[in-house]
Amino acid sequence: MHKRAFLVGLLVICHIILWSTWWTPAASAFPKSRYSEEEQLFSQAWRIVSQTYLDDTFNHQNWWLLRQKALKKPPKDREETYQEIEKLLGTLDEPFTRLLRPEQYHSLQVSTSGELSGVGLQISFNSQTGELEVVAPIAGSPASEAGIKARDRILEIDGTLASTLTIDEAAARMRGPAGTKVTLKVQAGNEEPKYIELVRDRIALNPVYFTLAQQPEGLPVGYIRLTQFSANATEAIADAIDSLESQGADAYILDLRNNPGGLLQAGIEIARLWLDEGTIVYTVNRQGTLGSFEANSLALNEDPLVVLVNQGTASASEILAGALQDNGRAKIIGEQTFGKGLIQSLFDLSDGSGLAVTVAKYETPNHTDIHKLGITPDVQVPLEPISFSQIGTAADSQYQAAIESLTSDVEIVGAGLAKI
Numbered sequence: 001m002h003k004r005a006f007l008v009g010l011l012v013i014c015h016i017i018l019w020s021t022w023w024t025p026a027a028s029a030f031p032k033s034r035y036s037e038e039e040q041l042f043s044q045a046w047r048i049v050s051q052t053y054l055d056d057t058f059n060h061q062n063w064w065l066l067r068q069k070a071l072k073k074p075p076k077d078r079e080e081t082y083q084e085i086e087k088l089l090g091t092l093d094e095p096f097t098r099l100l101r102p103e104q105y106h107s108l109q110v111s112t113s114g115e116l117s118g119v120g121l122q123i124s125f126n127s128q129t130g131e132l133e134v135v136a137p138i139a140g141s142p143a144s145e146a147g148i149k150a151r152d153r154i155l156e157i158d159g160t161l162a163s164t165l166t167i168d169e170a171a172a173r174m175r176g177p178a179g180t181k182v183t184l185k186v187q188a189g190n191e192e193p194k195y196i197e198l199v200r201d202r203i204a205l206n207p208v209y210f211t212l213a214q215q216p217e218g219l220p221v222g223y224i225r226l227t228q229f230s231a232n233a234t235e236a237i238a239d240a241i242d243s244l245e246s247q248g249a250d251a252y253i254l255d256l257r258n259n260p261g262g263l264l265q266a267g268i269e270i271a272r273l274w275l276d277e278g279t280i281v282y283t284v285n286r287q288g289t290l291g292s293f294e295a296n297s298l299a300l301n302e303d304p305l306v307v308l309v310n311q312g313t314a315s316a317s318e319i320l321a322g323a324l325q326d327n328g329r330a331k332i333i334g335e336q337t338f339g340k341g342l343i344q345s346l347f348d349l350s351d352g353s354g355l356a357v358t359v360a361k362y363e364t365p366n367h368t369d370i371h372k373l374g375i376t377p378d379v380q381v382p383l384e385p386i387s388f389s390q391i392g393t394a395a396d397s398q399y400q401a402a403i404e405s406l407t408s409d410v411e412i413v414g415a416g417l418a419k420i
Contacts, residue, residue: 002052038075038081039075040082040350041350042067042075042081042088043067044350045085045089046088047097048107049088049355050063052347054361056286059092059094070084071090079209088305096358098355098356100356104168104353105346106352109170109399117178118171118175118204119141119200120143120144120201120203121138121141122137123174131153132155132162142165142198142200142201146196146295152186154184155193156183157183157185177200178201181197181198181200202338205230205380207227207236211408212223212248213392220246221250221251222247224237224254225261225392226270227259228261228262229264230262233267237273241301245301247304251304251406252301253399254305255310256307257313257391257398258310260312260317261315261317261340262285262315264315264319264343269279271323272296272297275299275324276297276299276325278294279293279326280292280294280319281293282360282364284360286359304406307331307332307333308402309332309335309377311374314337315340317342318375321337322364322365323365325364331379332376333378333381333405334377334381335377335380335381338374341371342359342362344356346358355360365405370406381398381401383397
């Protein structure tokens with residue numbers, strides 16, 4: 001079994017892996033039977049929580065007694081074992097410590113790894129029609145090169161009706177080793193369905209969108225939207241800043257709205273891109289030991305910065321926003337954030353499933369515990385209902401508030417800029 005720490009976010013898996021060996025009963029400790037395998041898996045999950053969970057009172061329960069009660073009637077099969085583990089974790093009354101069944105565990109690994117091998121499609125089931133639809137092809141992917149577009153319907157995957165699959169099963173069938181083939185039956189609008197053979201390839205998952213917005217006032221503003229703290233997020237943000245600098249950006253908007261978090265290390269490294277020095281975040285473990293992560297290198301620039309947040313800004317996003325706010329590096333505009341101040345580690349279980357266990361909490365540089373409270377913006381601006389295509393446009397009230405803030409804080413002096 002391996003421990004992976006630290007993780008933070010609503011969908012998480014660790015980028016930095018700390019290997020350690022947990023005690024596992026010798027094979028002779030249990031009879032070699034299906035029953036003993038189930039008992040061993042349950043005990044493994046119990047033991048991980050016992051040794052790592054942030055609250056060493058386990059929600060004011062006798063953790064040992066809970067194990068003994070559960071094993072008086074041992075689970076008979078894997079599904080019953082999962083149910084018993086979920087029941088055990090439910091007594092903690094804390095939603096972030098949870099069992100991840102093998103397919104869920106794999107999906108989390110793929111979603112934050114920054115790269116996958118497949119055809120390059122974002123898919124979903126249309127709630128009205130029940131059909132599997134393309135949300136968007138990833139630029140440069142095999143699917144994009146084959147001409148598959150948003151709203152196209154996927155009817156079959158290698159001869160299997162898509163309507164008979166779950167979203168995870170459909171995604172799993174389209175993933176696979178680079179160089180292998182998969183055939184999709186695709187229908188665009190009212191056109192005749194057609195079969196498209198795709199050769200899988202390595203797909204980079206780009207969590208960053210950026211553009212230069214030249215304002216009427218003359219201030220070139222670099223707009224960067226970060227959707228997830230994945231393994232390649234730091235590099236993608238750095239590349240965006242470099243590109244926008246070369247285009248003449250003199251101020252920046254970093255959009256963290258609806259970003260649920262991800263890798264703790266990615267949040268720390270992105271903060272370091274904007275900070276020369278200062279504490280980024282404090283962590284507190286079950287022993288009450290205080291640790292910290294610091295900015296330790298030259299920031300990429302010192303241009304004025306606004307960070308956009310809303311109620312969907314959570315976890316690693318809140319760490320980043322709190323670090324920039326408390327260090328006086330950025331103005332925060334938008335709504336009160338989600339308020340998730342807990343850090344999880346992922347632990348492998350023996351059958352390919354995993355546990356996400358809350359092992360620590362974090363505080364902002366000013367020692368603000370934001371769990372269940374969130375980050376309070378410097379400027380409160382409600383988020384008006386807008387479509388995805390209107391984000392970062394004149395129809396986006398929070399974005400417009402950010403532009404107004406930047407232009408009021410920067411004074412144009414000849415061809416240069418003076419920061420006020």
